[in-house]
Amino acid sequence: MPHLAILDLDGTILGTPDDDRALSALRVFLAGGWHIAIATNQPARVRSDLCAARVIIAEAAGRDVPWYICNHDIGDGCDCRKPQPGLLKCAIDDCGVPAISAWMIGDKWSDMLAAQRIGIHCCLVEWFGYRRAGRTQMQPTKPPDVYCRDLLVAAELLTGVYT
Ligand SMILES: [Mg+2]
Numbered sequence: 001m002p003h004l005a006i007l008d009l010d011g012t013i014l015g016t017p018d019d020d021r022a023l024s025a026l027r028v029f030l031a032g033g034w035h036i037a038i039a040t041n042q043p044a045r046v047r048s049d050l051c052a053a054r055v056i057i058a059e060a061a062g063r064d065v066p067w068y069i070c071n072h073d074i075g076d077g078c079d080c081r082k083p084q085p086g087l088l089k090c091a092i093d094d095c096g097v098p099a100i101s102a103w104m105i106g107d108k109w110s111d112m113l114a115a116q117r118i119g120i121h122c123c124l125v126e127w128f129g130y131r132r133a134g135r136t137q138m139q140p141t142k143p144p145d146v147y148c149r150d151l152l153v154a155a156e157l158l159t160g161v162y163t
């Protein structure tokens with residue numbers, strides 16, 4: 001059965017202590033037969049930065065990857081800004097995998113909460129973002145399914161479990 005890894009961008013793939021290492025996880029997922037998609041909250045002011053990120057990620061993955069982006073602001077009340085699950089829902093629908101086969105992987109509790117709200121698995125990559133910001137963020141009512149040190153560990157673990 002194909003699986004889908006929905007990946008947060010900032011602090012998970014880019015802006016980590018070792019982006020090369022995190023980027024190499026993309027190929028681990030793809031080599032394991034997984035689909036991957038990016039789901040990211042972006043304020044409008046940094047939209048242009050995503051052009052560079054798209055190139056970096058397509059090169060690292062060796063192919064185009066679907067992106068799901070919330071460009072709304074926090075006060076807009078949209079249903080896509082994580083911890084709302086709209087981006088994740090779109091990724092799952094477009095990919096065509098059952099929800100049971102989808103994982104959300106990110107560095108913040110808002111990523112975990114978005115996944116839990118639609119009943120998919122979630123993995124927190126702890127790096128430093130979690131440690132810096134975790135205390136003040138909205139807390140999910142239940143812990144992530146899996147904690148990993150970084151995205152590469154998550155990719156190796158999950159693709160190994162589901163072979
Ligand atoms: Mg993040």
Ligand SMILES: [Zn+2]
Binds near residue numbers: 069
């Ligand atoms: Zn939005």
